[in-house]
Amino acid sequence: MTTEPSRLDSPVSEGLTNRVAGEPVQAAITYEKIPTHIYADAKDASRAVAREIADLIREKQGAGKPCVLGLATGSSPKTVYAELVRMHREEGLSFRNVVTFNLDEYYPMEPDSLQSYVLFMKEQLFDHVDIPEGNYNLPDGTVRPEKVADFCRAYESKIESYGGLDFQLLGIGGNGHIGFNEPGSLINSHTRLMMLDHSTRAAASMDFGSLARTPRKAITMGVASILAARRVVLLAWGERKAPVIRSAVEGTVTEHNPASYLQTHPNALFVIDEAAASELTRMKTPWLVDQVVWDNKMIKKAVTHLSLTLGKPILKLTDRDYNDNGVSDLLAQYGQAYDINIDVFNQLQHTITGWPGGKPNADDTNRPERALPAQKRCLIFSPHPDDDIISMGGTFQRVVDQGHEVHVAYQTSGNIAVADDEALRFADYVVDFNEKFGIDSPEANRIFRDAAAFLRTKKDSEMDTADVRYIKGLIRKGEAKSTCRFVGIPVENAHFLNMPFYETGKVEKKPLSEDDIKVVMNLIEEVKPHQIYAAGDLADPHGTHKVCLDAIIEAVRRLKHKNFMKDCWVWLYRGAWAEWDIHEIEMAVPMSPDQVMRKRLGIFKHQSQKDGVVYQGTDSREFWQRAEERNRATAGLYNRLGLAEYEAMEAFVRWKF
Structure with a gap:
């Protein structure tokens, strides 16, 4: 597969064990089917992506053309948007020529709802830069059901009227969805109304207060709509995304992981942090990909992985086990398996202690904690x-x-993790108790009465009052x-x-x-x-x-x-x-x-x-x-x-x- 050069900073060439601050990790890639840049943390990665977007905006400005961006919501792109806002304020980056199309929106959804992606985009980006109000477009969560199909076709047509997307920013769901293209979505799908997978709704339930309140549907750009963009960059942070990232980057193209469709795109890039990359072969078993520095941590990693993979205790591993499973370099450098096995086994043994505060009057040479002071x-x-x-x-x-x-x-x-009915029960108890025993505390009674009244009539889109948060x-x-x-x-x-x-x-x-x-x-x-x-x-x-x-x-x-x-x-x-x-x-x-x-x-x-x-x-x-x-x-x-x-x-x- 041929790809255009990335606008993002090129990975450094020092190898897997060395990194320049703010630069992605690089290694000889043999397992990855999508170009993937791994950064130490999400902030560095987000700054790199924001710079690419900014460069594209300025390039289009210089040519007197609009810059058409496909944008994502959720936690992943927030730091990208924050950096773009900073560039606008401090570096004069203008968004006057920018036209945006968002990937998706819950359905039904009012634009001023707390969970609305319209509100999200305004709070994170649009209200802080100089993009004209008519230049940003989002799926309409209020359109009547019989008009949804017409709206989706019109949304696609409007993108095409601008010549298509220059750049599409993506996140990835825990089940591999991009936009709200859930597992099972076809590669030729276009903008449409989509039923949300249970896992997607469960992950989103934190924003809605409960699974029952979480929408079951969303309007989303389709896979084909995303793949039509001239450049696609997918973001992923945290180890909870690691398994699905490995499947998308190293696995086969399958509708069971819609992000894997990006393997077919000529100019796609995954930008991820080390935690999200932890299941990739070059991170999990780097000795299978390139030469590594066999320091103590790498030796422990290789030996424990070998033991668990083969289902053999460490002390039973043989030279042949090392040679047949890609760890022969370790043997060549440090000698026979017997000695390596004993060293790693002893290190693991020394981590075990029933005295986490240190054992008094004991030799602490091989203990994880100090003996002194005896009482800490x-x-x-x-x-x-x-x-x-x-x-x-x-x-x-x-x-x-x-x-x-x-x-x-x-x-x-x-406090936000306390259910409303639990807080209401608590508030009612205090009010009833005070009334029963004639406790006269006007401010306390007001707090609990007002909180109880609010909770009885609270709408899904309403934030808790300060009184309710205090009670919770x-x-x-x-x-x-x-x-x-x-x-x-x-x-x-x-x-x-x-x-x-x-x-x-x-x-x-x-x-x-x-x-x-x-x-x-x-x-x-x-x-x-x-x-x-x-x-x-x-x-x-x-x-x-x-x-x-x-x-x-x-x-x-x-x-x-x-x-x-x-x-x-x-x-x-x-x-x-x-x-x-x-x-x-x-x-x-x-x-x-x-x-x-x-x-x-x-x-x-x-x-x-x-x-x-x-x-x-x-x-x-x-x-x-x-x-x-x-x-x-x-x-x-x-x-x-x-x-x-x-x-x-x-x-x-x-x-x-």
Whole structure:
């Protein structure tokens, strides 16, 4: 397949193990059927895409022609739009010659609804640049059912009247959809009304408050409409997109993954971050693609992958296993399999500890944590009020039982994840209680009465009022306190930070601010911890974990010169969605069956998050089920590699600042 040169920055040539900041990773590509640029993070990738769009706009301006853009919605393109807005404000990039056509819109949908893509595009781009109002076009979610087909034909005709799309920006759904072309869409499909797949509706339900409120249909440009664009760039961020990206880039062209149709396009490009690329062959098993630097991390990755792939414990791997499965270079460099196997096995063995705070009066040479000080101050950062118990409940209990001073910092209120009927029940209870016992608190009574009245008549498109958010926050705060009492730490060691970025009342949050960072810094300085536990879970579909982690990282960087920070280690845990890869794990805390059950009971303290979670996404399991299955799977991996068999394990990676 021949392709036109990309306008994006060319990948650097240093090889897989070296990268220039802001540049994509490059390797000898033998498995990928679509050009794919991998960046360290979404910000760098988005800036590169925005530069390509800006260059195209200016090129068309110079030729006195309109620049016709196909635009996408969703979380993936937001940083691209933000960079374009910055270029408009700071670099004078004009959109006067730009004509846009959006991919899709829910149906039915009013343009001023909170979930409308019309509103999304205005908030993210159109209201901040000088594009003429008549130059942007979006599918109409209000058109009468009998007129939808006519509207779709007219939409296609209008694109053709401008000579077609110069550039089409895409995201990708978890099931491979592009636009709202769900699996089963044909390559010759055009703009039409589409029934949405259950997984698509489940993923979108966070914006609508529940699956029941999420539209079942959408108007979307078809696959043929997308492929007609002269240039197509698809964006994908996060490890939750990794499996579908691998299928689209390395698999066969199939209607089961509509993004794979882009293999047939002469000028398509995938722009993804390292997390979304994690399942690609050049990232997952880079030694099969090109020469690699066999450092310790790469050796562990190759040996554990070989062991799990062949279904053989590490200590049973042979020279022939290495030679027959693409790892002969490792043997050539380091000798026989026997020695490599023992080294990797011992490293994995040394990650396992029942003393996450360090074992007193013990040789800690091969232990993941220090023995001293024997009693440590531990600070657990929990992005939402239940992440502590869900993600590291067994370790939480261990450090408390082993005599350490434990503090928990609940970074956000988590109020948007409380169902309306739960908040209404709580509000009614307080109002009835106050009336029964004649409690006269005018402001409190007003808050709960007004909140109850609002919730009884709330429309799907309405945001919660400040009073309702306060009540929902109280519910989650009470549940967090209950968990602390259950585990055994004083309630005064529970710190509710209420970071400002979260308090928008919407799934969409504000950017991380100086105020957010200072809140985290102040608590670290107050506690002076020997251990910090933080959520390193970048698979969080809402992005809250990522913002919370960014705040902790920045706070630690600013405080690292302090004397107390010289004795502070930072351990990263994962959330409910994924686990660290086995070769990355630096501390694994085993759990007995009784400890697994105790963790489950701790999770149950969060009753508002139990039966019918508001934002659980496509995974219908309850949080305790996700946590147990993940912890058992981690223990299972250790056992398959030939180590001891445990009921479950919680895993951590140390961040060395």
